[in-house]
Amino acid sequence: xxxxxxxxxxxxxxxxxxxxxxxxxxxxxxxxxxxxxxxxxxxxxxxxxxxxxxxxxxxxxxxxxxxxxxxxxxxxxxxxxxxxxxxxxxxxxxxxxxxxxxxxxxxxxxxxxxxxxxxxxxxxxxxxxxxxxxxxxxxxxxxxxxxxxxxxxxxxxxxxxxxxxxxxxxxxxxxxxxxxxxxxxxxxxxxxxxxxxxxxxxxxxxxxxxxxxxxxxxxxxxxxxxxxxxxxxxxxxxxxxxxxxxxxxxxxxxxxxxxxxxxxxxxxxxxxxxxxxxxxxxxxxxxxxxxxxxxx
Amino acid sequence: xxxxxxxxxxxxxxxxxxxxxxxxxxxxxxxxxxxxxxxxxxxxxxxxxxxxxxxxxxxxxxxxxxxxxxxxxxxxxxxxxxxxxxxxxxxxxxxxxxxxxxxxxxxxxxxxxxxxxxxxxxxxxxxxxxxxxxxxxxxxxxxxxxxxxxxxxxxxxxxxxxxxxxxxxxxxxxxxxxxxxxxxxxxxxxxxxxxxxxxxxxxxxxxxxxxxxxxxx
Ligand SMILES: Nc1ncnc2c1ncn2[C@@H]1O[C@H](COP(=O)(O)OP(=O)(O)OP(=O)(O)O)[C@@H](O)[C@H]1O
Ligand SMILES: [Mg+2]
Numbered sequence: 001x002x003x004x005x006x007x008x009x010x011x012x013x014x015x016x017x018x019x020x021x022x023x024x025x026x027x028x029x030x031x032x033x034x035x036x037x038x039x040x041x042x043x044x045x046x047x048x049x050x051x052x053x054x055x056x057x058x059x060x061x062x063x064x065x066x067x068x069x070x071x072x073x074x075x076x077x078x079x080x081x082x083x084x085x086x087x088x089x090x091x092x093x094x095x096x097x098x099x100x101x102x103x104x105x106x107x108x109x110x111x112x113x114x115x116x117x118x119x120x121x122x123x124x125x126x127x128x129x130x131x132x133x134x135x136x137x138x139x140x141x142x143x144x145x146x147x148x149x150x151x152x153x154x155x156x157x158x159x160x161x162x163x164x165x166x167x168x169x170x171x172x173x174x175x176x177x178x179x180x181x182x183x184x185x186x187x188x189x190x191x192x193x194x195x196x197x198x199x200x201x202x203x204x205x206x207x208x209x210x211x212x213x214x215x216x217x218x219x220x221x222x223x224x225x226x227x228x229x230x231x232x233x234x235x236x237x238x239x240x241x242x243x244x245x246x247x248x249x250x251x252x253x254x255x256x257x258x259x260x261x262x263x264x265x266x267x268x269x270x271x272x273x274x275x276x277x278x279x280x281x282x283x284x285x286x287x288x289x290x291x292x293x294x295x296x
Numbered sequence: 297x298x299x300x301x302x303x304x305x306x307x308x309x310x311x312x313x314x315x316x317x318x319x320x321x322x323x324x325x326x327x328x329x330x331x332x333x334x335x336x337x338x339x340x341x342x343x344x345x346x347x348x349x350x351x352x353x354x355x356x357x358x359x360x361x362x363x364x365x366x367x368x369x370x371x372x373x374x375x376x377x378x379x380x381x382x383x384x385x386x387x388x389x390x391x392x393x394x395x396x397x398x399x400x401x402x403x404x405x406x407x408x409x410x411x412x413x414x415x416x417x418x419x420x421x422x423x424x425x426x427x428x429x430x431x432x433x434x435x436x437x438x439x440x441x442x443x444x445x446x447x448x449x450x451x452x453x454x455x456x457x458x459x460x461x462x463x464x465x466x467x468x469x470x471x472x473x474x475x476x477x478x479x480x481x482x483x484x485x486x487x488x489x490x491x492x493x494x495x496x497x498x499x500x501x502x503x504x505x506x507x508x509x510x511x512x513x
Pocket of ligand 2: 217
């Protein structure tokens with residue numbers, strides 16, 4: 001830690017102490033430091049529940065190593081953003097969480113990834129994927145009705161109760177912030193929806209499986225700014241119930257929606273930090289160069 | 297222009313403002329401290345300072361509009377946007393001192409002037425401003441912190457001069473008009489020191505994100 005960083009930390013400590021001393025004192029200024037700082041302080045006080053933990057994780061496509069010794073935690077009810085230049089391994093790492101890499105020929109993983117403390121390789125992949133949902137860059141609704149898109153997964157799990165399914169459609173579409181727009185055409189094709197609506201349908205479809213974690217790989221990069229804003233607001237709401245990991249190339253999106261940011265380069269995790277810290281005081285030079293656009 | 301060039305342009309414009317206001321201030325104070333009928337050397341005015349301020353503001357805002365700035369860049373742009381106001385104010389006070397001096401000269405007397413003590417305050421304030429500027433230009437946080445630490449000393453010098461002036465007024469050594477305009481000059485000097493402190497504090501912010509005792513980002 002350099003001298004300036006030490007001073008900064010000392011100020012933060014002093015602020016925190018002054019803050020706790022002044023508790024309940026109406027006279028003090030309402031805002032001491034940015035809200036981001038206050039939030040970060042709280043974070044330090046309450047230990048967070050770890051949902052996923054990667055330790056010494058390596059991934060190979062054939063003979064090429066795509067991920068190098070990744071050590072990282074994913075926290076419950078938080079949004080974690082993965083950022084980094086194209087090809088750095090964000091999608092590859094994301095696919096580890098639902099074991100989608102298992103389906104790729106020649107792909108091999110070493111090290112450990114634990115879900116709720118359990119090695120994910122010991123969990124039935126089908127079960128794992130019902131707990132860990134994925135939303136892709138290109139909205140990919142099934143070529144069936146809006147309603148059937150939602151009920152398809154639960155039906156495959158053997159749920160037949162029509163009343164339950166009817167309610168599930170309403171609830172999931174509400175959670176996907178789509179219900180009011182489609183409530184009169186639940187039986188029409190999902191492919192007739194706009195791109196932004198399709199993406200929200202995909203989120204609703206994911207939510208209908210009652211997952212624990214939602215993975216999103218550049219979920220808004222095919223959408224216009226308004227549709228993007230709706231999805232971002234939705235993510236903020238969803239994190240109250242779910243743990244979210246989002247890959248994004250849009251750094252403003254990362255600052256808007258995420259609590260933690262992980263920055264990758266060439267298959268390595270360069271820095272992991274609270275998002276507000278990461279974008280204001282990155283610790284690594286490579287991170288600073290990347291976010292300030294001086295990366296070459 | 298890329299971002300680095302734009303940041304350099306803003307820095308250059310601020311330095312131009314520094315030297316304009318510094319020279320403006322020097323001339324005002326020479327005028328104030330002179331005892332004869334010297335005329336004010338009026339080749340600099342605050343319109344030039346204001347034009348620089350507009351440039352700095354316009355560039356900072358245009359960067360914020362076009363670019364998404366993070367980390368050190370964000371602190372630099374917002375810090376400059378804050379401290380440009382302080383430089384501009386110092387320019388205003390240079391003009392204020394000149395105006396007050398004109399009033400004083402029209403009274404036709406300088407017998408109440410405590411030259412040594414006033415000169416001491418003037419030197420002290422000018423050094424603070426110079427150091428604040430050097431701290432900013434060289435990115436020297438230690439120097440900036442030192443400038444900020446001199447706040448109280450200026451206040452003490454100011455209080456003492458003021459008390460002295462009050463005593464002289466009560467004793468009838470100086471007229472009420474003289475006392476009022478002189479106290480204004482003291483006040484402007486004290487304000488200039490405050491702005492120098494602000495510049496120093498924003499320099500610290502640009503470097504590490506905290507301002508006074510608060511971590512802003
Ligand atoms: N199925 C695969 N087989 C072989 N190599 C792959 C495969 N998928 C990805 N890779 C390689 O692994 C590396 C990481 O790719 P990945 O798709 O994870 O990057 P990314 O960070 O998601 O990039 P982008 O931002 O462009 O989506 C790249 O070099 C890529 O070529
Ligand atoms: Mg990818």
